[in-house]
Every structure is written in C-alpha cells, then in structure tokens.
Amino acid sequence: MSLTDILMQQLVNGLVLGSFYALVALGYTMIFGVIKLLNFAHGDVYMVGGFVGFGVLSAVGGTLGADWGGIAVAMFLSMIAMGCLGVVIERVAYHPMLAAPRLSILITALAVSLVLQNSVLTLTDGQITAFRTDLGFGGLEIGHVFITYNQMVLVGTAALLMIALETFVSRTQYGRAMRAVSIDKDMCRLMGIDVAKVIAITFFIGSALAAAAGTMAGAYYGSIWYFMGFLIGLKAFTAAVIGGIGSIPGAMAGGLILGLLEAFGTQIPGIGSEWKDVFSFSILILVLVFKPTGLFGKSETERM
C-alpha cells in the first residue's frame, strides 16, 4: 500500500469515528446552549442507549433479523427511550438546580453520570456484553481502499440525522425557539415561548442522538460495557469545544475533525494508536489555549 492508500483508508476510518463523536457532541452542545450546563452524564446516556439498543435487538432480532433492518428498529426505539430518559434526567436532576450556582448543577451532572454507570455496572456485573449482529464484512474496494457496507450505512445514517437536525433547527418554530432560548430566556418568555418545554425538547433530541450513536457503535464494534460512555463523553466534549461550544454546525464539524485527526494521528511515526487519546486531549488543550471560542463560536463582547 502506498502512502496515499493508507491516508485514504484512514480518511474512511476517521469519518466513521467522527460520526460517532459528532452525534454525541451535538447533544453536548445543544444542552450547553439552552441551560449552559456541561452535561457530563451525556456520555452515559450514549452507553445506556447502546444497552437499550442491544436489548431491543435481542428481542426483535429473531423475527426481524439482526442485520441493519433489525438494528434500525433497535436504534429507533432506543432513541425514543433515551429521549424520554433525557427529559426525566432534566426534570428530576437539573431543573431544580437551574437557579442554583453553576457549580452545583455541574456536580449534579457528575452524580447523574455515576448513577447511570453504576446502575448498568450492577445489572451487567461489569462484564463486557457481546453485541451480536448478523452484519457481514462485505464492502467495496476502491483502488486499494476497502470500505465496508457497514461503514457506509453508518456514516450515511449519521449524516441523515444531522441533516434532519439542521432542518429542524433552522426551519421550524421549535428549532428557532431553541436558538432563541440559548440567547435570552427572559425575552423568550415575553415572546410567549414556554422555555421549560423547549429545554425538555432539547434534552429529548440530544439524548436521542446519543442513543443512535450508542446503538450503532455497539453494533459496529460488537461489544458494549458500562464504562464505554466515559471516554466518548470526553471526546465529544473535545469535539464540541473544537467547534465552539453551543454551536450546532460547530459540533458536527468538531466531531468529524477530531475523528479524522485521530485516524491520521495514528499514522504519524512514533504516535501509534495507543497514543491517540493523548493526541486528542492535546488538541483540546491547544484549542482552549489558542482559540477558546472554537471554530464556530462567537466571542462574547460585553457592551458598556
């Protein structure tokens, strides 16, 4: 394989990884937008979404088959379940804390993260669960680059979800309300916008996207476990910061950029794949130091 082939292959790998990061980062950034909270439990919603998707697939796999058709059903039901879980988390844990100092709600988010992780830990005894599917290993060979059908379906699904989200946010009243709430809540109330409802919808959509990523990641990598949300939560946070936290296009771009950087980073001599997390978080630090507002973020200017 020539260097170009290697780079092309890493491009494909990076896109797959980046799709997962982007889907999770979107929830991070949307939730930050409406209530200015870094929802550290978001990675765990992704993890629980993977387990629910697995549960549904085990139940329907016999009749529908455990290939992409069955996985689509599992993903859809998991998205709805996690959307509801997200709304419940917001209502029970975050809503009473909205008027409290910012640090309190941040600690609440860590608590929610621990509750979700430990619940699944108890249920699974901390074992890695095999996510069995009937997905084949077929694919297309373009030059020396091999792209599996699974990778295509996965990237395609992520792209569809993101297009749907973008349409929702820019072309519907609730989408506009979501952006308006992230700018000025009191003004929204005066416009007759039910702010609590908009926040609930945001949690629903953000958590549903994480569930989609969790189910697809489980099916793609073939295993799930209670701690799988931790690292991707941090990576998604990094992606959201790269794109500019609070910005929806920023989270999409940030996720893809981080995925690609990681994939290419593993090809740099001396940086093997074992160094890829160090590589990612170094990028986080560099962005925070040199461009804290991220690619799409706006700097806040206080007018006197």
Next chain:
Amino acid sequence: MLLKLSDVQLRFAGNTVLHDVNFGVAESALTSLIGPNGAGKTSLFNCITGFYKPQGGSVVFDGHELLRLKPHRVTKLGIARTFQNLRLFREMTVLENVMAGMHCRTHAGAFAAVFRTPGQRREEAEIRAEAEDCLRFVGILDEKDRIATTLAYGHQRRVEIARALATRPKLMLLDEPAAGLNSGEKDELIGLIRRIRDERGVAVLLIEHDMGLVMKVSERITVLDHGRLIAEGTADEVRRDPKVIEAYLGQEEGEAAL
C-alpha cells in the same frame, strides 16, 4: 377597561416599590406612564408581564387575572413588550427574530416539527408571511435577512417593535422606545406608535422620558412617583398639576421641562 390594576403592591426586602397602584388602560388607547427615575415604572411593567409577583392587589387583562400567570401565558393572552435596552436575539436574522415572536401563535407541535409534517410546513410559510408583514409595517422589510445586531440602532428598535407586533397583541408595553434616537427618528417613532393604534387597533402603554414625545402622542398620562400614583389625565391636565411639578422639581432639565 382592557387592563385594570387594583391596589398593586410590590415590595423587595422591606422596600415598598409600588404602593397600592390603581390604574387602567382602555381598549385601543394611547397611554403614557411617566415619573422621575426610580418611580417604579419598569417595576410596574414587570408586574403586568409576570416577571415580578406583587404581594398584593390584582392585575386584570381582558377578563383574565394575570398575577398567577407565567410570562409566556401573559404574552399569549395578548400583551407584548419591548425593553429599555435592546434585547434582540443576537446571531439570528431580523426575520428570524420576528418569527420567534410568533411562537405563541403557532399550533404545530414539536413532533410535527421533527417530522416536518405538511401542516407544519404550511404553518411555517404562514408565519414567514406574517413576520414579513410586520417588518413591512415598521418599514425595514428590505433588511430582513441581515443579522439583527448589525442593523443601525434605530432600525434595531424597529425590529423589537415588529417582533412585539408579531405576537398579535391587544396591548403593547413600550419601555423608553425613544431612548438613543435622534430627533428625526423620534418623529418617525411617533408616527409608528400612532399607526400601531390606528391601523392595528392595538392599545399602547408607553414609558418615556422624552416629554415632548409623551405630550404629542398620549391621550392620557399617568404619573408615578416613589411607587405612588400621583396624577392622571390628559397632557394639559397633567402639565398643570402641582403635584407633578413638585415631583419633577430638582430633576434634570430635560425631565423638568414639562
């Protein structure tokens, strides 16, 4: 009476901001609320729109008691408001700002929006048309696709008014709409306020420090001082009222020039 305040009392940590305020706004009336700084004018607006919860009294609008209602319910009943300092949704276009104002008049639910049902698409088109109509009414339709905060200051004020109009109010509360406008813009504002009433049938309640503007535009004027209502009447009556003159004595020249 479209809006009727009875014995409204508001206290903050022992300080009484409003003492038993009684006053009303008639259907399609142009009323002004004036008074020296700190008289409680903006607090009164906040009581009406549901941001402050008064300790006593009642605020009845169009047959509904407002005191227990959340702000978004008050808006839905037909009260719109603008602020002293501009509070446009930054980063959104002028048209999007006005469309956001129509939120309470839309019916398509969040799920219809997620799945973009035909009903939702039709409603979206209607909202766009009505928002453009509001922008045409205030005279800045040609700037609809610009980011709101990049407009000239006077035009941003008009976006606020268009956005308030988009909520389809019966009563509009304008908090110092002339602040920061030059004299030409103030004349245009007077014309606009009159058209809001004459062409749209919306009652207007105005807080304003520019007495020239207040005297020109108001049919009735209510004067508030230290949280108490001290006078009410036409421009001429208020101008001659000894209590009003006393309240304004020692005030800045612009405000004292009654």
